[in-house]
Structure formats: structure tokens, C-alpha cells
Amino acid sequence: MNDNITPLAANEYDKKINNTIPYYQEFYNQTLDIVEQCDFGHVKWLDLGCGTGNLEELALQRFPNIHFTLVDPSERMLEQAKEKLKDNSIQYLCADSASIPFTNCFDVVTAILSHHYMREEERRKATKCVYRALKDGGIYICFENVIPEDEEIKRFELLRWENYQQIHGKTKEEAKAHTARCGVHYFPLTVNQHMELLKEMEFRKIHVFWYSYMQMGIYGIK
Ligand SMILES: C[S@@+](CC[C@H](N)C(=O)[O-])C[C@H]1O[C@@H](n2cnc3c(N)ncnc32)[C@H](O)[C@@H]1O
Incomplete structure (x- = not known):
């Protein structure tokens, strides 16, 4: 039985995520570069859906002055993060992003x-919570799955993603099972829907800084 909402069990997550998501490590590099560029000094950083704490492990090596708060609705994911980051002073909260205080x-x-994993209304609620949690001038950095608007491109890109997974060690059946989750277990937005969601929250500046396969990176500055 799985112990969180992702298709990967918490204790296998780190091994398997790179076989599933192209350029995953690059998501972290890009995120850290953006935070560095912001030059906040002592950074107060909230990571939502922190999973096993991979981003924090890298960030703490690079920036000594971060105070992290980690949120995830899965106790098992948080346990993995706590174990990985045990020598650091970090605040943990078991919650979903739509209910952070x-x-x-x-x-x-x-x-x-x-x-x-969230449907439209819950995702809107979560993004409102993000906006509220930020200080003025703070930045929201989000990587997400995206779905092309065009049906033919959507099929093409899903196949390309399946091929990536097979080249990286999944069987054809495993890769197909992953595709079958799209729109059933997870609900990707289009690029425009992501932009609109942040506009609706009145972020002062919004920018799509990454797009590859079926994932994008977007930031909004409050
Ligand atoms: C694909 S993992 C990503 C983990 C981590 N951010 C990383 O980069 O490795 C998705 C994470 O989101 C968490 N999650 C699922 N639903 C969530 C929600 N409603 N709010 C916040 N996190 C959620 C899962 O428990 C899981 O840890």
C-alpha cells in the first residue's frame, strides 16, 4: 500500500523520482539560483509539499542563513525529510497547502x-494561502506539471514522456500506468491557467522561467 498521494512510496521516492520526471535536479538548481538572485539575506522559506527534503538538503549546503518551514500532508514523507535534515533547526507541519495558517x-x-493533486477550487485556495503567507516583495516559486492545450500535442508529449521513463529504467507498462494517472490522480493545468491563477492572486510580477517536457517553472513576486 502506498503511504502518500504520489505514485512512489516515501522510502523509494528519492530513487525513483529522477526516472519519472525529466530534469528534476534542474528544478532545484533553478530554484536556488532564483533565491540567490533575490538576495534576501536571512531567508525565511516555506516549502509546501516538501516530500523527502531534497530541496532543503541542497539549499542548506548553499545558503547558511535560511530558516525553513516544511509542510507536507504525508507523515511518511515528513519522517523521511526529518531523518535527512536531522542536524538542522527546521519547523515541520503536517498539513496540506490549502490549510496553512x-x-x-x-x-x-x-x-x-x-x-x-488538487482540483481547481482547492488549488485556488492553496495559492491564496501562499500569497497570504508571503511578505511584500517575497517570491513564490512553483514547478508543476502542465498539459498542452492542443489534443494532438498532448498525446505527442505524453508519449515523449513515456519514452523518457523507459529510457530511464521503467518498463513500458509502468510508463503507461504513469500516463494513465493524468487527469485521474493528478490534474495538470495549461501554462495559461497557471499564469491566470497567479494573476488572480494579484502577484505584482509573474514569469514563466522554465518549460520542458510536461513541466514548467513559474514565479510570482508579491
Ligand atoms: C512529487 S512529490 C514532490 C516532493 C518535493 N517537493 C520534491 O521536490 O521532491 C509531491 C509531494 O506533495 C505532497 N502533497 C500532496 N498533496 C498535497 C497538498 N494538497 N498540499 C501540499 N502537499 C501535497 C505529497 O505528499 C508529496 O510529498
Whole structure:
């Protein structure tokens, strides 16, 4: 039985995520570069859907002055993160992004492939919570699955993603099973829908900084 909402069990997550998502490590590099560029000094950083704490492990090596708050609705994922980050002073909260209680507290909020499990209304609620949690001038950095608007392109890109997974060790059946989750277990938005969601929250600046296969990176500055 799985112990979280992703298709990967918490203790296998780190091994398998790179076989599933193209350029996953690059998501972290891009995120850290953007935070560095913001030059906040002592960064208060909220990571939503932190999973096993991979982003934090890298960030803490690169920036000594971060105070992290990690949120995930899966106890098992949080356990993995706590074990990985045990020598650091970090606040943990077992919750989903649509129910976080923070107001004007953070310089950075990240959600790296954590919000595609939510349906439209819940995702809107979560994004409102993100906006509320940020300080003025703070930045929301989000990587998410995207779905092309055109049906033919959508089929083409899903096949291309399946091929990536097979080249990286999944069987054809496993790759097909992953595709079958799209629109059933996770609910990707189009690029425009992602932009609109952030516009609706009144982020002062919005920018799509990454797009590859069926994932995009977007940030919004409050
Ligand atoms: C694909 S993993 C990504 C984990 C991590 N961000 C990373 O980069 O490795 C998705 C994570 O989102 C969490 N998640 C699922 N539903 C969520 C929700 N409603 N709010 C916040 N996190 C959620 C899952 O428990 C899981 O840890």
C-alpha cells in the first residue's frame, strides 16, 4: 500500500523520482539560483509539499542563513525529510497547502510538483494561502506539471514522456500506468491557467522561467 498521494512510496521516492520526471535536479538548481538572485539575506522559506527534503538538503549546503518551514500532508514523507535534515533547526507541519495558517511571514514560498493533486477550487485556495503567507516583495516559486492545450500535442508529449521513463529504467507498462494517472490522480493545468491563477492572486510580477517536457517553472513576486 502506498503511504502518500504520489505514485512512489516515501522510502523509494528519492530513487525513483529522477526516472519519472525529466530534469528534476534542474528544478532545484533553478530554484536556488532564483533565491540567490533575490538576495534576501536571512531567508525565511516555506516549502509546501516538501516530500523527502531534497530541496532543503541542497539549499542548506548553499545558503547558511535560511530558516525553513516544511509542510507536507504525508507523515511518511515528513519522517523521511526529518531523518535527512536531522542536524538542522527546521519547523515541520503536517498539513496540506490549502490549510496553512501563515500571514506575511516568508521571503520565499516554494511548491515543487506538490499542487497538481488538487482540483481547481482547492488549488485556488492553496495559492491564496501562499500569497497570504508571503511578505511584500517575497517570491513564490512553483514547478508543476502542465498539459498542452492542443489534443494532438498532448498525446505527442505524453508519449515523449513515456519514452523518457523507459529510457530511464521503467518498463513500458509502468510508463503507461504513469500516463494513465493524468487527469485521474493528478490534474495538470495549461501554462495559461497557471499564469491566470497567479494573476488572480494579484502577484505584482509573474514569469514563466522554465518549460520542458510536461513541466514548467513559474514565479510570482508579491
Ligand atoms: C512529487 S512529490 C514532490 C516532493 C518535493 N517537493 C520534491 O521536490 O521532491 C509531491 C509531494 O506533495 C505532497 N502533497 C500532496 N498533496 C498535497 C497538498 N494538497 N498540499 C501540499 N502537499 C501535497 C505529497 O505528499 C508529496 O510529498
